[in-house]
Amino acid sequence: MKILLQHLKKYRVETIFSTIFVAIMVISQLWQPKLLQQVLDAIVKDKMDEISSIGILLIVIAVIGLVAGILNTILSAKIAQGVGADIRESSFRKVQTFSFSNIERFSTGNLVVRQTNDITQVQNLVMLSLQSLTRIPIMFIGSFVLAMVTLPALWWVIILLVVLVVLIVMLTFGAMGKHFVKIQTFLDKVNAIAKENLAGMRVVKSFVQEDNEINRFTETSDKLTAHTIRVGVLFSVMIPAFMFVSNLAIVVSIYFVGDMVKDDPTVIGAVASFMNYLMQIMMAIIIGGMLTMMASRAFVSLGRISEVLNTDADITYDPNAKEEDLDGSVEFKDVSFRYEGDDENALSHISFKADPGETVGIVGATGSGKSTLAQLIPRLYDPQEGEVLIGGENLKKVNKKTLRQTVSLVLQRAVLFSGTISDNLRHGKQNASETEMENATTIAQAKEFIERQDKRYEAIVEERGNNYSGGQKQRLSISRGVIGTPKILILDDSTSALDAKSEKLVKEALANELNDTTTFIIAQKISSVIQADKILVLDKGKLVSVGSHHELLQTSSVYQEIYETQKGKDVFENE
Numbered sequence: 001m002k003i004l005l006q007h008l009k010k011y012r013v014e015t016i017f018s019t020i021f022v023a024i025m026v027i028s029q030l031w032q033p034k035l036l037q038q039v040l041d042a043i044v045k046d047k048m049d050e051i052s053s054i055g056i057l058l059i060v061i062a063v064i065g066l067v068a069g070i071l072n073t074i075l076s077a078k079i080a081q082g083v084g085a086d087i088r089e090s091s092f093r094k095v096q097t098f099s100f101s102n103i104e105r106f107s108t109g110n111l112v113v114r115q116t117n118d119i120t121q122v123q124n125l126v127m128l129s130l131q132s133l134t135r136i137p138i139m140f141i142g143s144f145v146l147a148m149v150t151l152p153a154l155w156w157v158i159i160l161l162v163v164l165v166v167l168i169v170m171l172t173f174g175a176m177g178k179h180f181v182k183i184q185t186f187l188d189k190v191n192a193i194a195k196e197n198l199a200g201m202r203v204v205k206s207f208v209q210e211d212n213e214i215n216r217f218t219e220t221s222d223k224l225t226a227h228t229i230r231v232g233v234l235f236s237v238m239i240p241a242f243m244f245v246s247n248l249a250i251v252v253s254i255y256f257v258g259d260m261v262k263d264d265p266t267v268i269g270a271v272a273s274f275m276n277y278l279m280q281i282m283m284a285i286i287i288g289g290m291l292t293m294m295a296s297r298a299f300v301s302l303g304r305i306s307e308v309l310n311t312d313a314d315i316t317y318d319p320n321a322k323e324e325d326l327d328g329s330v331e332f333k334d335v336s337f338r339y340e341g342d343d344e345n346a347l348s349h350i351s352f353k354a355d356p357g358e359t360v361g362i363v364g365a366t367g368s369g370k371s372t373l374a375q376l377i378p379r380l381y382d383p384q385e386g387e388v389l390i391g392g393e394n395l396k397k398v399n400k401k402t403l404r405q406t407v408s409l410v411l412q413r414a415v416l417f418s419g420t421i422s423d424n425l426r427h428g429k430q431n432a433s434e435t436e437m438e439n440a441t442t443i444a445q446a447k448e449f450i451e452r453q454d455k456r457y458e459a460i461v462e463e464r465g466n467n468y469s470g471g472q473k474q475r476l477s478i479s480r481g482v483i484g485t486p487k488i489l490i491l492d493d494s495t496s497a498l499d500a501k502s503e504k505l506v507k508e509a510l511a512n513e514l515n516d517t518t519t520f521i522i523a524q525k526i527s528s529v530i531q532a533d534k535i536l537v538l539d540k541g542k543l544v545s546v547g548s549h550h551e552l553l554q555t556s557s558v559y560q561e562i563y564e565t566q567k568g569k570d571v572f573e574n575e
Helices: 002-044 048-097 100-106 108-132 135-150 152-199 201-206 210-263 267-309 370-376 400-406 421-425 434-443 447-451 470-482 500-513 549-555 557-566
Strands: 330-337 347-354 359-364 385-390 407-410 488-492 518-522 534-539 542-547
Touching: 002 048, 002 108, 002 135, 002 267, 048 108, 048 267, 100 108, 108 135, 108 152, 108 267, 135 152, 135 267, 152 201, 152 210, 152 267, 201 210, 210 267, 330 370, 347 370, 347 385, 347 542, 359 370, 359 557, 370 488, 370 518, 370 534, 400 407, 407 470, 421 434, 421 470, 434 447, 434 470, 434 500, 470 488, 470 500, 534 549, 534 557, 542 549, 542 557, 549 557
Parallel strands: 359 518, 359 534, 407 488, 488 518
Antiparallel strands: 330 347, 330 385, 534 542
């Protein structure tokens, strides 16, 4: 609730006027039955002049109420949309500060639902609150008092109506509340399954898993549907129950007023006014119940949004750290790292040093910790023990902008954003010129297929780069990584989709054009790192050997085993 109030402060003036307009609207609604009673009294007494003047006043009051209601709706919508947009932006900004571990803790699909459906629920609550929060107490208290004054003898009918309506509201809305948490939970799961299937459609079709995935989706969707239907059933029972109670109150009122009319015909006007007030009392309670129901669902959503906004990023940067020009040296000092929830270290007591301009290969079996080690250099994770230093500075003391300008990471799975080629390249350097783009794409061997396109660097990139092949996406990703001429470049198996010739050309271009850049090459194939100045050999999260290719062939049993496994391939013919 605190987060909601913080964002409402921005719309303080609009909120005040919205409240004033809803108050005017409710006062108008309360005044109209009294004027209607006066009109009926005048008709009974045959006072035509009085009928005309009261009738005109009744129309004026109705118009004022209508205008006030319209203005309240406009302001409420503006505030609700504004608050929703502000919370959505704040949530998105917060997610951008999260480390990989934060994202993994929530999951991508979960965060998407929180930024869409959950914020929509909060938005609806703001809209309904501004329309009803002031309206409910004024309408209920005003109608209750005026109904008592109009026909004091039927005070017990009013009390009975209130008790019955409140009882229905408590039973139905109380039963609904527990389903809203389930609805949001299963909405998360449906979203996650749909996202996984759309992203992995090729895999699903390749292994003929359509039926299994449909069953998995259907099972979760059915649970979501079941809870939604239960809420719908409660609604379908609630509305007829309200109508039954209101009609019962009207019938009872008419029955007991029948004898009064014989003695005093003017009671007819009072009966009409009394019934209007009864309906307004019931509407106040119903609207209050609706608001409570919306609030119960929105508070669940608000709690989920607050969880995101109140989550501290696992990795923070020293706000007092100054921007500086660091060299490309990298040093690990007794570094150990363990993923959250794991019992064993992914890396244990890693120590090595890479000098500026060196090419460092990292090899090892699958799961040996190669990518984990690489992700510690740009500080995507922080180690639990030891220190990672760049340019002699501990990463925890380095300015964020300095770190991002110094280190560039190119992942094996090339991630491209919808837009244009130039948009994607400028993720690596925001103000990159076309000349810089040409140089970067030449190094990555991407220029040749870009030049074949009509719009060249303004060619469209579809969602996730689906209009490009795996090799083309990797070359664009490498281009993005080198365009800023980083002091440290990390290639995490990022040439795996390239043919041998293209891979060789990329490495030669990197060696010639970025000879001052410290380059880390993570690879499954020894041929990819055979020319490296030094090679780190990892085994089960431990650094077991360091040296050149020829040195490791003599000293490292793990390296020898990998080499012997791959020796039959012609990739070593030039060793």
